[in-house]
Amino acid sequence: MIRILIFAVLVLALGFGFSWLADRPGELSILWQGKLVEMSLMVAASLVVALVAAVMIVWWLVRTIWTSPHSVTRYFRARKRDRGYQALSTGLIAAGAGNAVLAAKMAARSRGLISADQEPLIHLLEAQTALIEGKHDAARKKFELMADDPETRELGLRGLYLEARRLGANEAARQYAEQAAEKAPYLPWAAQATLEYRCQAGHWDDAIRLLEQQRVAHVLDKKAAERTKAVLLTARAGDLLEADPKAARNDALAALKLAPGLVPAALIAARSYFREDNTRKASAVLEQVWKMAPDAEIGRAYVRARSGDSVLDRLKRADRLEALKPNNVESLLVVARAALDARQFGRARAKAEAAARMDAREGVFLLLADIEEAETGDQGRIRHWLAQALRAPRDPAWVADGFVSDKWLPVSPVTGRLDAFEWKAPFGQLDGPVEDGSLSNGEQALRSLPPLSAVESEPEPFPEEEKVIEAEVVPARTETLIAEPLREQPPVKLVKTEKAETVATREKPAPDPFFGRPPDDPGVKNRDSETDSKTRLRLF
Template identity: 20%
Template structure:
């Protein structure tokens, strides 16, 4: 519409000027070299327009003539590009079919597009398959220059250096990922993992901010993550004989219920004042009972009279209403000191429908040690074979089972996937001579089904 309106205005103005000149032609006299030229205004205007049009047409013709070689070259490049792209697609198809020789042959035929995103994608796959590490790394580095392949290049290159154990290079590469909401969360979590492994504390805090800003993590999840990070920091400082109460307090501020943090703070307090530590344990147990806390009590009373440990445990288990944990904790302590009646009474309070493998095995131990009843002991072992598993520290990603909490899973290297959970079942056979110590988790249990997070 705008073009039509503009054309109408131009034609109207031109027509008006033409009519005006026709009505007022006038005369123009020009003297040049003794010549006297007399003419009218319309003639001068016509000659001027004619010269202008002649110049424009001449310029256009010369431009077309001189652009012919470039046009030919452009069409030639276009045809080669189309042909090379088709060849690359054929090569990728051959690669996915497992025809690697054909894929390599087609890749060479498409050399015209070397260093293009699609060709780099093909070449990295082929060089990875052929274990050409130097060329593979070089191609991945070239990928970083193209927006289309940058994220893939960053991911593959950082994983390559990580697998080689070069955490510093892996950290530098993953740091190149764009900080935006369009960047997958994997890059932010992996950057966090690499900085954790490098113990770059300032970068770790910065990574958490990026995760909070650019990923879909919830407020509750970010609090849990911060809690685990600060606990890890406190544990690492402790390895270097540096007591970091500030970090452990920050960890507990974000998640006051996390047993490993509670136990670690209790250990730090115990080094200063055992009464202070025990009061803290009682206060924590009242709200957040956990077997790890009970194990800590057992540790610190290891060299004291057994009856004192039993009395302390009895008093501790009266502080909250978690019947299951209270009674299984009391039963374990009672069995360890030979108080069979207390152990049996504690276990019988737990409804049998809630019994786990360890409870059945404790009943087996009781029958064997208290009465020497091997038949009854074997009966409980048989019941244990199909019982629910006990809660344990396990990875929600790979089902790795650990004796203690880890920030990074030792098996799959994922961050904050070790949780206190109960696996649904196990096909692991229990030998009749098994004890509670024997069946403790000691590594990957491939036969475990999906974990149930608590």
Template identity: 35%
Template sequence: MIRALWFILKVAVVIAIAIWLADRPGTVSLHWLGYAIEAPFWLALLAALVALGIAALGYRLLRAVIGAPRRMRIRSRTRRRERGYRALTQGMVAIAAGDAQTARKMARKADVLLNEPPLTMLLSAQAAQLQGDERAAKEYFTAMLERPETAFLGMRGLLTQAIKSGDRVEALTLARKARTLQPNTPWLLGTLYDLEAQAGDWAAAEGTLQQAIQAGAIPTDEGRRHRSVLLLERSFEAERRGRADAALSHAQAAYDTMPGFVPAAVRLARLHIDADRLKPAAKVVERAWRQSPHPELAEVYRSIVDSYDPLTRVRLFQKLVRQSPDSAESHMAVGRAAMDAQLWGDARQHLERALEIAPSRRLYRLMAELDRTERHDEDAAAAWLAKAAAAPADPSWTCRSCGAVSHAWGGLCGNCGAFDSLTWKAAVTAPPLMEPTDIPPALARPATA
């Protein structure tokens, strides 16, 4: 509708001009080089318009002739870029499909057609990795460092190669350099934190961990546990350096971060015991027992109450049952204390209650010891030991990454070096056993620990 109105308006203007000219007749005279030309005004105007149209048409034709080579070059360059991007896309599809040969072919083709290394270097590097040519991939990644727009991609490629080859020192160096380029990248912060922790750089790892949590690279609950582990390692490190106050401060912070984390509670309680602060040590164990009944906590508690007479020790161990009455560990701890006090009835009552909750090898062995000590019944003891031999293995500190079993908890696995991978569980298969000589320096413990 608007277009029709606009057309009518233009026709009306033309008609109005024509009428205006018709009402005002006249002639136009032109004298040039001895010639005189006279014509009606309307004819002269028409001739001028025709001449102007011919001039405009000639100008456009001349521009078309002069600009033809340039347009041909642009058209050729456009077709070349289209073919280059098509090759680049095909190369990426080949990478995703695992077709190394096609990927490398398309990478070379795209490089020739596009002549833009930032677009083709990554494809070439990935194609080389797919073919197993790590040397060529490293060359491509290194070349990418020379260009600001591809420096971070090159750094990431080199970092991935270093981690894959097990060169943690080089990986840590590259990760720290990459953070200077992109300081808030979530995956980089998570990787850097893990590398710093594996290197035993606890203070740096703690700072990176906080940044990784804020960036969403590590969930908050998981980050809380990691922080507790880092603080425990800082506590051990401070003790090795003779800084008792710092050791206690870090252990207290680890415990406050996760009161139910058994290694934190055990560490803090032992430091209190070493300083002859038995009452705070007992409170630490009792609070942790409420969330996580554990044989190591029971062992520490036994050290705390060791100065009391056997009957008093049994009474104190009853506190653990009140903290977690439905735990087999609670009844086993009291049963063990009752056996030491020769309260055979109480010992049997608690051990039988533990059998109802969760039978285990340790429990069967305690029952065998009870029958042997109280009743001198070797046959009953042998029956309990036979059950212990057939029972599943007791839980131990087992690495989630490699399955190795450790004699003691540590922030690092002494077999594979994984950080915060030791969990209290039964090994599924026969695992490698970490001997004391296998433990890396970061896991070394002073005798008092």
């Protein structure tokens, strides 16, 4: 487009020049070697233009003839290169599609048409073809050659890293990743892999330094970099908590500035303050995180902040948490547990039932079972809550890659991924059946709670108005342990109570002074005791 505009401008300028000369006629006289040549100014200008055009045409012809051998050679070379690149493109597509036969054919053709020194992609095609064919040793050799070439070093290192991971050679994979990260810190895979390896080894300082290099190289965005740094600071704080609580607290507080809702960082900072008996600052840190992300661990740490507090003081602290985050399941559970410890069963039951209506999960029903056992001891109701707990979803826990941990970890023990743990319900849990579609599981469990039954702690004596029916029972003839005739037995009384229960008993003997009844082992029998022989029922 620009060339067309330039050509049009030149034509317009030439036409304007000729028109200007035509409007101003004149004569041109040239005296050359004794001859006088006279012509008009327009003819002279035309001759000059024609002469310039002729010179240019002659120059183009001479130049074309002179450079024709090189042009012919370059034409055939370009044609060969184009065929090679076409074969290389076809081979890469075939390798990506998994066609090993076509990929190998195109690799051989492209190598014959293009020099491998000029086009490094030929090495990549051959390596990919070897991987498809299962020739991992040949592919590894190709990647090593690519790693030695500065132009393809990054590609070769990545191929070697993936091969080492496939073989399970974690140490070799770590070395390849660190080498790539050192040469090119802007590579995301190398930086991430090196970061994970350093975290698995517990080298938190090196990991933080590498993260700063990634941030400067703009490998990670600002939000992701801040989150990752907060996790690394929390992990380092966890390792320093026992040896240097102050340094651990500084790292934890720095992590909370980067990620305000990071629960493990808040717990570490609070524990560091607890070691210094600074309950006020510890409570402030826990309250700040509780407002953003209520968590059961934070609730326990906050309620039991002072070891010398009474159960009522702990209940007051639980009420404080509920006031900070009302209408929340964790707040209700914290208050319910504190009320149970304080033996305020009515309040504990009300909070636990409200939590069950909001989130019917295992821990809520187990808490209701504990309340029922402590308050009434009704086994039927206790079994009801335990049955609901078996069918209910599990409580949230720290889960990463299907692994459930009782505490937060910076790195997944399954895949080694950084910041993999999430506070959520474990996988594979099925909700209990809901009979009424309009009711939640918690509401259904509360409605199906059996009524409170009378609990008898000790057997009660028969009431005075019970009716006694006497009947004689002939005892069966048995062999006795001692050789003496069977004596006449007294009649047996059948006692019928108001509960329609029939009990076979004799006249109640006088209570023995030893705890109101004779001992289980009466000792050696006294043959002279006539009363004992008459009232004793022989079973053998």
